[in-house]
Amino acid sequence: MFKKILKKLKEVKERKKEKAYPNRFLKFYHLNKKKLNKERRFSYNERKKSGVCVRCKKKTVKGIVFCQYHQEKQKTYNKISRSK
Numbered sequence: 001m002f003k004k005i006l007k008k009l010k011e012v013k014e015r016k017k018e019k020a021y022p023n024r025f026l027k028f029y030h031l032n033k034k035k036l037n038k039e040r041r042f043s044y045n046e047r048k049k050s051g052v053c054v055r056c057k058k059k060t061v062k063g064i065v066f067c068q069y070h071q072e073k074q075k076t077y078n079k080i081s082r083s084k
C-alpha cells in the first residue's frame with residue numbers, strides 16, 4: 001500500500017517536471033541547449049572571420065561584426081539601454 005502511494009507521488013513529480021516547459025520547442029531547447037549554444041558560437045565566429053554580418057547575410061562594416069543596417073540598429077539599441 002505504502003509503496004503504491006510512493007509510486008503515485010513519483011509519477012506526479014515526473015509529470016510536473018514535464019510541464020515545466022511551456023511548449024515542445026522550449027523543451028527541445030532546454031534539453032539541447034549545450035549543443036545548440038556550441039553551434040551558435042561556432043557559426044558566429046565563422047561569420048566574424050569571413051566578414052558576414054552576424055544578424056543577416058550582408059557584408060560587415062570594417063572592424064565590426066554587423067553590416068551597415070545592423071550597426072545602426074545596434075547603435076539605437078545601445079542608446080536606449082544606456083539611458084535606462
Ligand SMILES: [Zn+2]
Pocket residue numbers: 053054055056057058066067068069070
Ligand atoms: Zn546585418
